[in-house]
Amino acid sequence: MNYQVKLEIFEGPLDFLLNLIKEQEIDIYDIPIAQITHQYLEYLDLMRELNLDIAGEFLVMASTLIHIKSRLLLPPPLEEVEGEEEGIDPREELVQRLLEYNKFTDAAEGLRERESVFMNVYGRETSPDYEGLEEDVYLEVSLFDLLSAFKKVLEKVEERGGEIIIADELTVTDRINQILETLKEDTATPFADLFEGASGRMEVIVTFLALLELIRLRMVQVRQGAEFGSIWIFLRGV
Amino acid sequence: MDLETASSVIESVLFVADEPLTVERLTELFDGELDKKTIVEIMERISESYDGRPIQLIEVANGYKLCTKPEYGEWIKKFFREERKRTLSQAALETLAIIAYRQPITTPEIEEIxxxxxxGVLKNLLEKNLVKIMGRKDVIGRPMVYGTTQRFLEHFGLKSLSDMPSLEEFQQVLELDT
Structure with a gap:
């Protein structure tokens, strides 16, 4: 089974890290590098397990994090101790990059708000507009939420233990069809229900890949009732 | 020419113009008979005359443009049978924000941030005419530098680039958060 699903919902390693930091209300000027590195690598592993195409940038950031972590463990070089100035915090450069990037994500948010007003303001146009130039995938639930939810499901399956080997291996295509069948009956289903009765780790992964594929094909929509609420899968209007 | 006539001429031109009408363009139209200050005053009066009407006169991209009010957007969308959203992706918005604040800027500089x-995103923005190539930077390799367009200002309803909030404001917000 070699499925490559490319997701561009995280805008990159910086976006990913900022999400981690914001979600856990970490002080950006005092990042617990060991903890963050651990979580970062955990998610990379999860993505690898899903055969998600991990962009090179994610790996570069992983090595940066490990490098910072190791520098924090080492005593500062002698010259720095003797010098008048205090040694530079190895985290400094990363913090500056995160802060810089964060300014622009906020600026982008401001632009989005303006856009949402002005897309409803019409004037005369000559040029055929933006029509058909961009396909946007709209995820009201971020990939981060989705991965977190998925992680919980996986953990639960592992707790139950015991891998049942299925003779007829369930393919992603089969699972896609099953999910669509369910949605045709109910139009919406809770995320967790998709994994109910899954007989093992492999089936859970196949189900998740099927869901990602459906999102990519814009056949389903993922929504969350409230912040941190349960995630629901909706069939997109035909 | 009396002001009444001038005002009617301007409103007519606004009605047919398909891009924001600049004060400079109008002084040209009147062969310099009207000064800029008078034209701006006429604009203000035209704008007020649309109070309570579904049409509005907005200042955008260094000019004036007659537009509908946002509350009727849904109906116009339906009228044009628009299916797709006209909104930009997160990647496009972030890239645009960086270019808008840091122009002229090269591709590696954007990627650094x-x-x-x-x-890919840049190509898309160029196709949409939201950014343009402004020239080449005088460093090794002479990389191209990018900047935003009039179309960018129109898309976001901005009068000019200085109409955007300063980046420092965003910085403060984050520091209050943490």
Whole structure:
């Protein structure tokens, strides 16, 4: 089974890290590098397990994090101790990059708000507009939420233990069809229900890949009732 | 020419213009008979005359444009049978924000901030005429530098680039958060 699903919902390693930091209300000027590195690598592993195409940038950031972590463990070089100035915090450069990037994500948010007003303001146009130039995938639930939810499901399956080997291996295509069948009956289903009765780790992964594929094909929509609420899968209007 | 006539001429031109009408263009139209200050005053009066009407006169992209009010957007959308959203992706918005505040800027400089490859997004923005090539930077390799367009200002309903909030404001917000 070699499925490559490319997701561009995280805008990159910086976006990913900022999400981690914001979600856990970490002080950006005092990042617990060991903890963050651990979580970062955990998610990379999860993505690898899903055969998600991990962009090179994610790996570069992983090595940066490990490098910072190791520098924090080492005593500062002698010259720095003797010098008048205090040694530079190895985290400094990363913090500056995160802060810089964060300014622009906020600026982008401001632009989005303006856009949402002005897309409803019409004037005369000559040029055929933006029509058909961009396909946007709209995820009201971020990939981060989705991965977190998925992680919980996986953990639960592992707790139950015991891998049942299925003779007829369930393919992603089969699972896609099953999910669509369910949605045709109910139009919406809770995320967790998709994994109910899954007989093992492999089936859970196949189900998740099927869901990602459906999102990519814009056949389903993922929504969350409230912040941190349960995630629901909706069939997109035909 | 009396002001009454001038006002009617301007409103007529506004009605047919398909891009924001600049004060300079109008002084040209009147062969310099009307000064800029008078034209701006006429604009203000025209704008007020649309109070309570579904049409509005907005200042956008260094000019004036007659537009509908946002509350009727849904109906116009339906009228044009628009299916697709006209909104930009997160990647496009972030890249645009960086270009808008840091122009002229090269591709590697944008990538340094975003931490990811931006060639695809940039191509898209160029196709949409939201950014343009402004020239080449005088360093090794002479990389191209990019900047935002009039179309960018129109898309976001901005009068000019200085109409955007300063980046420092965003910085403060984050520091209050943490």
């Amino acid at each position: 975003r931490g990811v490859d931006v060639s």
